[in-house]
Amino acid sequence: MSSTREQLIKLLSHHANTFVSGQWLSDQLSISRTAVWKQIKQLEEDGYRFESVPNKGYRLTYIPDKVSKNTVYWGLKTKSIGKKIEHYDQIESTQTLAIKRAQEGCDEGLVIIAEKQIAGRGRRARHWDSNHDKGVWLSLVLRPDIMPIQSPQLTLLTATVLLDVIEEITQLKPEVKWPNDILINGKKVAGILTQAQAEHDQVHYAVIGIGLNVNQEKSELTDPIKHSATSLQIETSKSYSKQLVIQTILNRFEEVYFNYLKDGFKSIKTKWLKSAYRLGERLEYSINGEVKSGVFIDLSDDGCLIIENDDRQQEKLYTAKIHWF
Numbered sequence: 001m002s003s004t005r006e007q008l009i010k011l012l013s014h015h016a017n018t019f020v021s022g023q024w025l026s027d028q029l030s031i032s033r034t035a036v037w038k039q040i041k042q043l044e045e046d047g048y049r050f051e052s053v054p055n056k057g058y059r060l061t062y063i064p065d066k067v068s069k070n071t072v073y074w075g076l077k078t079k080s081i082g083k084k085i086e087h088y089d090q091i092e093s094t095q096t097l098a099i100k101r102a103q104e105g106c107d108e109g110l111v112i113i114a115e116k117q118i119a120g121r122g123r124r125a126r127h128w129d130s131n132h133d134k135g136v137w138l139s140l141v142l143r144p145d146i147m148p149i150q151s152p153q154l155t156l157l158t159a160t161v162l163l164d165v166i167e168e169i170t171q172l173k174p175e176v177k178w179p180n181d182i183l184i185n186g187k188k189v190a191g192i193l194t195q196a197q198a199e200h201d202q203v204h205y206a207v208i209g210i211g212l213n214v215n216q217e218k219s220e221l222t223d224p225i226k227h228s229a230t231s232l233q234i235e236t237s238k239s240y241s242k243q244l245v246i247q248t249i250l251n252r253f254e255e256v257y258f259n260y261l262k263d264g265f266k267s268i269k270t271k272w273l274k275s276a277y278r279l280g281e282r283l284e285y286s287i288n289g290e291v292k293s294g295v296f297i298d299l300s301d302d303g304c305l306i307i308e309n310d311d312r313q314q315e316k317l318y319t320a321k322i323h324w325f
Contacts, residue, residue, distance in 0.1 A: 004029055004031060004035075004039065005039055005042065005043065005070065006073055006074075007028070007029055008025065008029060008036070008039050008040075008043070009043070009048075009060075009070065009073075009074050010074075011025060011028060011029075012025075012050075012058065012059075012060040013060055013063070013074065015059075015060075017059075018059065019051075019053060019056040019057045019058065019059045020057045020058055020059070021056070021057035022036050022037065022057055022058065024057070025057070025058070040052075040058060043070065046064065046066075046068045046070045046071065047062075047064025047066050047068070047071070048060065048062065048063060048064060048070075049061045049062035064243075066243070067087065067113065067115065067242050067243050067246065068087055069085045069086075069087045071243045072085055072087070072113070072243060072246050072247060072250075073085065075243070075244070075247035075251075076247055076250060076251060077251050078109070078250055078251060078254040079254065080107075080108055080109035080254065081109045081111070081140065081250050081253055081254040081257070082109060082111045082140070082250040082254075083107075083109050084106075084107065084109065084110050084111070085110075085111045085112075085113060086101075086110070086111070086112050086113070087113045087114075088112075088113070088114045088115070089114075089115050089116065090114065090115065090116040090117075090118065091112075091114040091116075091117060091118070092117065092118055092119045093117055093119050094112040094113065094114050094117060094137055094138055094139040094209060095139045095193060095195065095207060095209040096119075097112050097139070098110065098112045098139035098140065098141055098207045098209070099195060099207050101141060102141045102197070102204075102205040102207055103197075103205075106141055107141075107143075108141060108142055108143040109140065109141065109142075110140065110141040111138055111139070111140045111141075111250065112138060112139045112140075113136075113137070113138045113246065114137045114138070115133040115137075116132060116133055116137075117137050132216075132220070134213070134214060134215040134216040134220065134231070135211060135212055135213045135214050135215070135216065135231070135242075136210065136211070136212040136214055136242055136245050136246055136249070137210075137211055138209075138210050138246065138249075139207055139208065139209040139210070140207070140208050140210075140250075140253070141205060141206075141207055142154065142205065142206045142207070142208065142257070143203070143204070143205050143206075144203055144206060144257075144261060145203075145261065146203055146261075147201055147203070148196070148198035148199075148200075148201070148202070148203055149302055150203075150265070150302070151194065151196040151198065151203055151206055152179075152194070152302055152303030152304075153260075153265050153268065153301075153302070153303055154194050154196075154206050154208060155179060155180050155192050155194040155208075155303065156176075156179075156265075156268055156269070156272050156299070156303055157256060157257065157260055157268050158192045158194070158208050158210065158253070159176045159180070159182060159192060159272060160176075160256060160268055160271045160272055160275075161249065161252050161253045161256050162174070162182050162190050162192070162210070162212065162249070163176060163182065163271070163275050164252055164256075165245070165248050165249050165252055166182065166184070166189070166190075166212075166232070168248065169232065169240060169244075169245065169248065170232055170235065170236050170238075172184055172235060172236070173275075174189065174275065175275050175276070175277040176272060176275050176276060176277060177277040177278075178276070178277070178296075178299075178305050178322075179303065180192040180193065180194075181277075182212075183277055184230055184232075184235050185230065185235065187228055187229055187230035188213075188225075188228060188229045188230065189212065189213050189229070189230050189231060189232065189235070190210065190211060190212040190213065191210075191211045192208065192209065192210060192211075193208075193209035193211075194206060194207070194208055194209070195207050195209075210249065212232075212245065212249075213229060213230065213231035213232065214231060214232050214233065214240050214242055214245055215231065215232070215233045215239050215240060215242070216231040216233060216234065217231075217233060217234065218234055256268070265301055269299055269301065272299060273298070273299055276296075276299070278296060278324055279296055279297075280295065280296065280297065281295065281296060281324070282294070282295050282296075282324075283295075283296055283307070283322050283323065283324050284322070284323040284324075285307070285317060285320040285321065285322045285323070286320060286321040286323075287317075287320050292309055292310070292315075293309070293310055294307040294308050294309035294310060294315065295307065295308045297314070300316055304316040304317055304318050305317040305320075
């Protein structure tokens with residue numbers, strides 16, 4: 001969105017209960033009154049509504065719930081995350097496009113949002129059901145000054161953001177299931193996909209993909225996920241503004257991310273463990289075909305599960321097939 005249109009929305013929203021003259025807007029924005037009128041018409045195409053009265057001016061009467069660049073920008077309080085947004089009605093994958101943009105040299109904070117994905121994916125290229133407009137499907141580009149070995153921390157950071165956002169919006173207490181799932185009442189409501197490009201001691205970029213089920217109803221969940229997945233609406237019997245959900249995610253993400261870059265991983269790890277799914281419980285895991293069992297006791301600073309196996313030895317799980325008893 002152009003800075004002019006963003007300023008126009010802010011000016012009108014700050015004077016929501018009064019009329020603002022076209023001349024005053026023209027003076028504030030340093031554009032002609034005709035240009036103001038054209039901007040108003042473009043906003044109306046995005047679903048904004050205005051009352052226009054001769055000799056009084058314009059009054060903003062409605063901000064649309066429909067997600068668009070304009071509606072998301074309006075509620076952001078960020079400095080870099082989401083300052084540039086690309087929004088699509090349908091796309092193959094937000095993650096694929098975000099990686100392309102990162103490789104092309106885009107600035108940190110670019111966000112790709114889609115109403116529908118026809119090839120949404122999760123970890124290990126697993127299919128993610130996002131070919132509908134009932135959820136939040138987005139990817140954001142980061143360029144963190146961290147070591148490559150620290151990049152798994154970004155998944156855990158994002159998980160804590162989603163924990164906060166879901167609790168704020170729904171008053172529920174979600175859990176985080178290692179490595180990248182958010183659960184409500186034991187069912188998956190969100191997933192995270194982190195992909196980074198790095199070499200030696202430098203991360204060139206990291207792309208964080210977020211899929212959050214928002215307004216799906218039970219009947220809309222299909223095989224093979226209908227018994228293992230859920231949505232915010234299913235859990236609360238309420239529908240939610242996707243625009244507000246996205247704004248809340250991006251605002252909170254920037255706050256947590258900047259604190260992480262300044263202060264490190266310790267507070268992220270502490271928060272993650274407080275909401276960890278089945279911490280202290282037994283699990284069975286398979287590595288290279290060998291099946292073992294043990295107790296999930298901790299999380300390492302590089303994002304691994306720490307298991308105390310049946311021989312009382314600690315093991316770090318970087319990747320494994322896990323079965324919870």
